Amino acid sequence: MFDLKSLKTLASGLAASLCSLLLAHPSLSAEPKTENVILLMTDGLRWQEVFSGAEESLISEEAGGVKDVENLRAKFWRDTPAARREALLPFIWGTIGRQGQILGNREKGSYGQVTNGMHFSYPGYNETLTGFADPAIDSNDKIPNKNVTVFEWLNRQDGLHGKVAAFGVWDCFPYIFNRDRCGFYINAGFEPVPGEDKNPRIAAINELKANTNPVLGAEPQDSFAIYSAVEYLKDHKPRVFFLSLNETDSWGHAGRYDLYLNAAHKADAGIKLLWETLQSIPQYRDKTSIVLTVDHGRGDAPVDWKSHGQKVPKSEFIWLAAIGPDTAPLGERANCDPFTQSQVAATVAALLGKDYAGAVPQAAKPIADLLPASK
Ligand SMILES: [Zn+2]
Numbered sequence: 001m002f003d004l005k006s007l008k009t010l011a012s013g014l015a016a017s018l019c020s021l022l023l024a025h026p027s028l029s030a031e032p033k034t035e036n037v038i039l040l041m042t043d044g045l046r047w048q049e050v051f052s053g054a055e056e057s058l059i060s061e062e063a064g065g066v067k068d069v070e071n072l073r074a075k076f077w078r079d080t081p082a083a084r085r086e087a088l089l090p091f092i093w094g095t096i097g098r099q100g101q102i103l104g105n106r107e108k109g110s111y112g113q114v115t116n117g118m119h120f121s122y123p124g125y126n127e128t129l130t131g132f133a134d135p136a137i138d139s140n141d142k143i144p145n146k147n148v149t150v151f152e153w154l155n156r157q158d159g160l161h162g163k164v165a166a167f168g169v170w171d172c173f174p175y176i177f178n179r180d181r182c183g184f185y186i187n188a189g190f191e192p193v194p195g196e197d198k199n200p201r202i203a204a205i206n207e208l209k210a211n212t213n214p215v216l217g218a219e220p221q222d223s224f225a226i227y228s229a230v231e232y233l234k235d236h237k238p239r240v241f242f243l244s245l246n247e248t249d250s251w252g253h254a255g256r257y258d259l260y261l262n263a264a265h266k267a268d269a270g271i272k273l274l275w276e277t278l279q280s281i282p283q284y285r286d287k288t289s290i291v292l293t294v295d296h297g298r299g300d301a302p303v304d305w306k307s308h309g310q311k312v313p314k315s316e317f318i319w320l321a322a323i324g325p326d327t328a329p330l331g332e333r334a335n336c337d338p339f340t341q342s343q344v345a346a347t348v349a350a351l352l353g354k355d356y357a358g359a360v361p362q363a364a365k366p367i368a369d370l371l372p373a374s375k
Pocket residue numbers: 044121249253308
């Protein structure tokens with residue numbers, strides 16, 4: 001039997017060993033509540049629009065290729081950056097900005113960037129999805145990725161096998177994820193979505209996809225991927241899911257600021273639809289984290305905003321948003337730790353309680369501020 005003194009000694013000894021255990025394993029300090037993770041990407045959407053909304057000098061025929069200046073101003077121009085960004089991205093600011101976190105506003109001391117040195121898509125998606133930059137990936141050519149993505153890694157983990165899927169508008173995703181090796185479902189470009197015999201909405205989407213004029217080349221408009229993804233989620237209920245939209249990049253390259261802003265606005269609405277769909281399904285409701293980011297930035301007005309790459313200054317700058325049961329509702333972050341694109345992969349895994357950075361030494365550590373037990 002213990003006397004009071006030895007009970008106290010035992011208690012303080014236990015507390016000390018618990019403390020050292022927690023310090024040694026920060027991930028154990030709070031079990032994540034997240035059971036499902038969705039990684040969303042809006043290709044080449046600039047941090048400038050995310051944090052300040054429409055840029056006035058680009059709402060013009062000359063610099064922005066805008067067809068109806070008055071209409072675009074009415075839609076997206078407001079007197080303050082806060083009002084402009086809410087007009088452009090009402091879900092991101094109205095919901096994620098209040099219940100989650102948004103990082104990367106360089107004007108407020110929150111810095112995010114890619115480390116791959118290329119500042120274009122395949123290197124950016126590789127860095128995002130594997131957790132490290134690979135200098136051997138120096139083009140957007142359709143070459144099967146030698147690297148294993150965090151999605152492939154998660155698909156090999158207990159409880160997650162067969163519960164991973166990826167949808168991308170860009171037809172390069174089967175190569176980025178390495179379709180022949182990765183072991184999970186990928187839908188890209190104009191490919192039909194499986195399950196049309198059971199789900200009439202998928203049948204309708206597939207019919208529209210097959211009969212749509214490919215004005216953007218090999219990629220359909222984002223709406224096809226958004227609605228395909230929503231139906232796939234409802235039917236298959238993956239626990240780890242990827243969706244990348246592309247129109248922000250396409251219309252940026254085309255020099256059409258009106259369609260670029262519209263694409264961002266529609267992407268925001270698509271993310272809202274996805275979030276509301278998730279919240280309506282018991283498997284996902286209050287147990288799902290969303291991480292939203294970009295593969296690269298773009299340059300500044302008046303010309304470089306159309307482009308990105310090694311020769312385009314500032315196109316390495318990115319932003320990131322997250323919402324879910326484990327991410328503290330700190331809203332727009334200011335004066336916080338900088339983050340890199342390479343931290344996204346381990347963050348996605350850590351939200352599910354998986355130590356990707358521990359298993360893959362090349363991979364960067366997760367973004368601690370987005371995880372439980374962060375201060
Ligand atoms: Zn691009």
